[in-house]
Amino acid sequence: MKKLMKVNALDNVIVALQNLEKGEILTFEYKEIVTETAVKAKHKIAENDFAVGDEIIMYGVLVGKASKPVKKGEVITTENVKHQSEQVFGKNGNLGWTPPNVERWKDKTFNGYHRADGQVGTKNVWLFFPLVFCENKNIEKLKDIFENELLPKKEVSYKNFLRSLIEEKSVDEVEDKSLTENLLDNIEVKFINHQGGCGGIRQDSELLAKLLAGYVNNPNVAGATVLSLGCQNLQIDIFQNALKEMSPNSDKEILIYEQQQIGTTDKMFQMVIKDSFEAIKRANQIERKPAPLSKLSIGLECGGSDGFSGISANPSLGIVSDIFSALGGKTILAEFPELCGVEQELMNRCVEEKDADKFLRLMKAFEKSVVDAGSGFDMNPSPGNIKDGLITDAMKSAGASKKGGTAPIVDVLDYGEYISKSGLNLLNTPGNDAECTTGLVGAGATVVLFTTGLGNPMGNPIAPVVKISSNTTTKERMSDIIDINAGTVITGEKSIQEVGEEIVDYIIELASGNVETKADQLKQDVFIPWKRGVSL
Incomplete structure (x- = not known):
């Protein structure tokens, strides 16, 4: 070596x-x-x-x-x-691009969940979430009822009520046992909560509405149960309007309950459980069918990066991004604080000048908000990054940007906006791992590729998160959370091209439901919205 x-x-x-x-x-x-x-x-x-x-x-x-x-x-x-980073002058040319040879994959398909709007999911999820943090406890109770059945006996036994619906018996007739195995063999039931929806500023609630609408619009979601208190900033109509604007012809079942209008918790829970169970049974009937690889939307992210990330794992994702761009798929590069220093190259890769201008405007606004708070992009590298060789933000950024390959940039999205164009997209998010992943999935990513040098167990409730290690040591030490080892590039066992192609083949199997990520196996579901305050 x-x-x-x-x-x-x-x-x-x-x-x-x-x-x-x-x-x-x-x-x-x-x-x-x-x-x-x-x-x-x-x-x-x-x-x-x-x-x-x-x-x-x-x-x-x-x-x-x-x-x-x-x-x-x-x-x-x-x-x-x-x-220190390069000075940016605005878009001053176009970088030529020769698409990679994709003959090997052009006729391949994956088995996904087809939605009425033409999108295709890699999962089939029924999602429960609140519009405001006041309903978090009720979401947690519903999770116990539907997923864990762990409510204490002293509380109302809603789990028996759900079981009575399953077994078509009265509540008194059902036995106190676990849900019938394999009852819902073609759907997952997931739950998220958050600390937003009220308090703060109205813009926070509006942005949260867009993010939640993005989750419902994501083709990995079959439908949703939504809880509202009633008096919060994030009103039901704000969420509905955000969803309608994003997907005017959506036919997904969205069940919404407002506690202040319904009355008692008991009355609301019986309504929610009964209606949701019937809707989940209908969603369970949706089956996987073949779809072209152009229907995949791939989020690109790095977290817990080290000095090898920009040399092995991130360039391997660049190969993946270029392949899917050539196939007509969608890829999303995010983490704007980690694009500091490579703005000029990215602007020159924008197909439209308006997108280059939007990118620079978003970057400057983000950096200004950080400086106004007494910090700066130069504070982005974490202690772990620095310890493992990433000593400046520009160095970290130059390596992080390699995830986007070399393809032209077809669109630039602000946080809360949803992808619509095939090819490489830029999405404004923090570099913070959880907020970035949450934003990528809200923008439509149906698979997230997450490179890491130091290791990170985080996943997502509705999209599989694939962990790619930059080095073999981390792969061996944290084998329970790493899916693919790009450390073979460092040892000389494989080339960046070979690892990239290995990841493409893995994505096809994953999107078809043939393999499961380590994060999904560990149920590492994380949902943390960005409030647009200072977050690097």
Whole structure:
């Protein structure tokens, strides 16, 4: 296995693929380099001497400037390098693109759930959620009733009421046992709650309405049960209007209950359970059918990144994104704070100038909100990122952007907007793992690809989240949460192209219901909306 590598020919830093001792004499690109300090794998060493103010180049772009003199062979750190990114001038040309050869996949299909609006889901989910946090407890009770049947005996036994409907008996006749196995073999029942819908500012509730509408509109969802209190900011009509605007011809069953209008909790629960059970039974009749790969919508994300993420796992997702773009599918690159420093390239890749302008406007507004709060994009790298070699936001961003491959950008979406165009889309979200995943699925992603160097167990209630490790060590140490190992790129066992193609084949099996992600096996369902406050 090689000890050193350079990501781009223009770079003036070199990546350590293994731990290096101080004083090691190495030959790289016909030049001798002596390590001035011990260097941990994933970190970078200077290819030549840097004076204060000298530019640090990686991935072919500016990622920082030397804040102290740095000797050739010395490791670069937060102590001797500070964040710096390229100046952005606006769209100034188009980058040419040669689509990859997709002959291998052009006639392949996946078995998905076809919806009336033409979308095709990879799952068939009945979703319960509240419009306001005041109904969270009721959602939790419904989860107990439908999923866990763990309500204490001293409470009203709604689980027996549900079982009486299942067995078509009176409540007094049913036995106190678990739900009949395989009763709902073609649908999942999922529950989400949140801390929004009232308080805060009205814009927060309006944005939450769009996000929830996106979840209902996502083809992975067959229908939904919605609880409203009645007096909250997020009124029923705001949610309904958001859904109608997003999907005017939707025929999904949406059951909405307003507690203040219905009256007692007992009366509401009996209505909710009876109506929902009947609707879930109808949704259970929907079966998987073949669909072209162009019907897939792939979310691209990284979290718990390390110094290898931008070298192995993220470029592998870039291969995937380009393949699906060439097949007519949809891919979504998010995490705007982690696109800092590569704005110019992304703007030049926008097909329409208006999209390039929108991207820059959203980026500037996001950064301003962070600066106004006393922070900045340069604070984005987490302690774990820095410890494992990502020492500036521009460095992290340059590697993160590799998930988007090289395809043209067909659309730029703000948070809460829903994808409509085939090809690569940009979506404005924080880099925060949970808020980003939540936003990607709300924008229509039916599968999320999540690269990680340090490990992250998080999933999503309605979309499978595939974990791709950047290194073999994490894959072996956290095998219960990692689905695919891109660390084989670092060891030289596979190329980025080979890992990318492996992921495409995995997606087809996953979308057809033939395999299950580790996050789904562990029921790692996470739903955290972005309130548009400061969140990196």
